[in-house]
Amino acid sequence: MAPMVHNWWTLMGMLNFAFAFPLGLLLLIILARQIERPTIARAVVIAGFSFVLWYAHGIVILVVALLALIEVLVRPGTWRERLSMGVGLLGPMVPVGALIVVTIARHALETTHEATYGRVSDIYYQDNFSALYDLWAHWSFGMSPLSASGIVTAIALVVFAARNARARIPLFSAWAVAPLLFIFFFFPNMAPGFGYVDERVLPFLWAWALVRVPSSVPRWLASMLAVASVLWAAGTACDLFRGERDLDDFTAAAAEIPDAEPARLLTLNFAPRVSSSNTWSLLHASGMYTVLRGAHPQDLWADSPSMPIRHTLPPSLVEDPVRVRDLIKSAPTPAKYCQTLQDAGLPDYDCEARFQSMWRGVWEAIDARYDYVILWGAPAAVVATVPKLFAPRFSRGKLTLLAKEP
Numbered sequence: 001m002a003p004m005v006h007n008w009w010t011l012m013g014m015l016n017f018a019f020a021f022p023l024g025l026l027l028l029i030i031l032a033r034q035i036e037r038p039t040i041a042r043a044v045v046i047a048g049f050s051f052v053l054w055y056a057h058g059i060v061i062l063v064v065a066l067l068a069l070i071e072v073l074v075r076p077g078t079w080r081e082r083l084s085m086g087v088g089l090l091g092p093m094v095p096v097g098a099l100i101v102v103t104i105a106r107h108a109l110e111t112t113h114e115a116t117y118g119r120v121s122d123i124y125y126q127d128n129f130s131a132l133y134d135l136w137a138h139w140s141f142g143m144s145p146l147s148a149s150g151i152v153t154a155i156a157l158v159v160f161a162a163r164n165a166r167a168r169i170p171l172f173s174a175w176a177v178a179p180l181l182f183i184f185f186f187f188p189n190m191a192p193g194f195g196y197v198d199e200r201v202l203p204f205l206w207a208w209a210l211v212r213v214p215s216s217v218p219r220w221l222a223s224m225l226a227v228a229s230v231l232w233a234a235g236t237a238c239d240l241f242r243g244e245r246d247l248d249d250f251t252a253a254a255a256e257i258p259d260a261e262p263a264r265l266l267t268l269n270f271a272p273r274v275s276s277s278n279t280w281s282l283l284h285a286s287g288m289y290t291v292l293r294g295a296h297p298q299d300l301w302a303d304s305p306s307m308p309i310r311h312t313l314p315p316s317l318v319e320d321p322v323r324v325r326d327l328i329k330s331a332p333t334p335a336k337y338c339q340t341l342q343d344a345g346l347p348d349y350d351c352e353a354r355f356q357s358m359w360r361g362v363w364e365a366i367d368a369r370y371d372y373v374i375l376w377g378a379p380a381a382v383v384a385t386v387p388k389l390f391a392p393r394f395s396r397g398k399l400t401l402l403a404k405e406p
Helices: 015-036 040-074 079-109 128-137 150-163 174-186 198-210 219-250 287-293 321-330 334-343 351-369
Strands: 265-269 372-376 390-396 399-404
Touching (some): 015 079, 015 198, 040 079, 040 174, 128 150, 128 174, 150 198, 150 219, 321 334, 334 351, 351 390
Parallel strands (some): 265 372
Antiparallel strands (some): 372 399
């Protein structure tokens, strides 16, 4: 279980989902006890847990509700008994469930070809090999191959689960794994305004396997699993120190930013992956300037109705972290910009001049909103578009701090 404690979602910084999953497991335990002996007090606790889960990550409460519904349908007994159990399990979740349905519907309504929060074309599916790889890589694989020994425990869990698949475990029956696998392999990986859609059930698949571990295993296997876990922990620790070094390099310009009042700072991060290969160690590193210098927070995940806290008004291009990331990905160089236009089926004539014009427009928007800009790993073609209004104040390695002249 060691790789599950400091799992990939935690290492990626997706802490709302990483926090919601163990809460979801606790709720499953409470539901299992509610099946054994229903009480009104426990129903109140279920309702409260449901609200906390909605706030943390609504998808987790939907998966828990799905597992509860499956348990109701496959439980031995009459339909009257099943209905009574369903009311006891799912009834307390109805208010929060309705809230989640409303936010999902609003999310879908705002998703059009021109929407701020996502385009219909932003739907991607994984091939089967990638899905199988991510079963391991996006749960018990850490930041780099230094923690690759997690595959040993992953394989052991798969074997244990296969041998004990028919074990009768409340809310984690053999019937429960089928819809989880269906979601994982057939739902999109990326949807408008929402990523890793299919993989939100991945932790529950591993939990389904975990509860099927036998009470004892051969000594040689126990020793091998212990060594694998120790190596995983040591490799992850090394990666965390390497990630800290990346952050130190990224925040080297912090002392140059005044903290008398919140600085209007934008980060253009062209190289979010440095020491890590299975995560992006600097994807959300702009937040460190908020921690260290009180700069206005930039990378706010408040861009869709399915999130509990949200921007009052749709952010502009340079205020929306998702659109800024799309810009950096699609137009770091003229050649990549031309390729982006071709892939989108748009005319790419004179695209180098259009690249210059596009970035001029971006800098005009930046000028209207920000006083400081962090460039990290910026290509020379982008640096060449920086207007004279923004002068370099600090430069070291991949890092350049631009400050607007008074």
